[in-house]
Amino acid sequence: MKRKKTFRTRCETARDFPIEKALAKLGHFPTRTSVKEAWFPSPFRSETQASFKVSRLLNRWYDHGAGKGGNVIDLVCLLNRSTVREALDWLENGQISFSFHQHRFNEFKEEGIKIREVKILGHKALQEYVEKRGISLPTALGLCREVHYSLRDRMYFAIGLQNDSNGWELRNKYVKNSSSPKDITYIKNGNRRLIVTEGMFDMLSLMERDKKLRDQNDMLILNSLAFVEKIPELFESYESVQLYLDNDKAGKRAVEISLEQSPKCRDMSYVYKDFKDVNAWWMSKKL
Structure with a gap:
């Protein structure tokens, strides 16, 4: 008997659905593409110059005009004004059960935080x-x-x-x-080593683990993997860069990209190899 997928498993599987394919099904196509990325006119408003970027390497999107980004589930929820479960149904079944074109996309920024x-x-x-x-x-x-x-x-x-x-x-x-605009959080203390995490609680976990971490390292919190391709120039001034990114497909791909771009980078995921991210590992140590 086939086991029913859990909500978490459905989300993990759905995140791999290509964003470009989802946009095409909803009537949106790129104005320019390269091996690494595709640029679209924003699906949230009318514009003459494309400001909506899709990273083909990470399968993440970022709307430069609105300062928002995320994965394919986030995008479908916003475009279709749906719940996460409805977005999962749409991604799994490929069927639109609500009218996409009836929504007023110029409300995207007006309804922001x-x-x-x-x-x-x-x-x-x-x-x-x-x-x-x-x-x-x-x-x-x-x-x-x-x-x-x-x-x-x-x-x-x-x-x-x-x-x-x-x-x-x-x-x-x-x-x-x-809230908009979305960006990295880069904390410079004049050190020669840089610590990179995906989210705030990952960095907080490392700070909790090592009370001297902030004094001995500069810190970079990506806040979104969409920024991974724009940060290699930050690595140049450091002797070493330690990467504490999530142990999922997107996180591992982001590590691969960083390692290719700079020999100073080091993948630290072995520290929390049996956990999704640094904070999950740290919470297990505190039990």
Whole structure:
């Protein structure tokens, strides 16, 4: 008897669906392509110059005009105004069960997150959340803030990590979100070694593990694998670059790209080889 796929397994499988193929099924085609990438007019608004990039190597998209990006599931959810489960059904079955062309895509930016207040991380629920992720409050305070924001006229709050373009990565017990513009978070301390992670909790885990990490290393949090191809020039000033990226297909491919681009890079995934990412490994050590 065939076992029913779990929600997590369905998501992992769906992320491999080619973004270009999904866009083509929805009537969107590139204006220029190369081996590594394809550029489209944004499917979210009218424009004369293509600002929507698809990385063919990573199967990730990034809309430069809106400062948002992600994987194919994120894209289908946004374009079809669907839930994740509906997006999975569409990717698996290839059937559109709702009218794609009826949506007003110029609402994409208007409905975006608006930051209302940034302060020291003090809310009890957020403190409990970081501690549940294996991070002590002093470590979290060294990198994160408490951010209150609005989305579609409703107020929310989350742990926030600011990026280099003054956007915010936002996390709490219930949501993983970000405000525009999307960018890397590059923390320069004048050191000769660079630590690279995909997300904030991976870096926090490494900081929790080694209290001297920040003093002895510069730190780079990608916030999205879509930025992997634009950062090799940052590696030039370092003696070594340690890569702590996720143990999934996209993360491994991002490591391959970085290793090809710079001999200074070192894949550190062996440290957490039996886990999805650094934070999952670190939480297991704290149990």
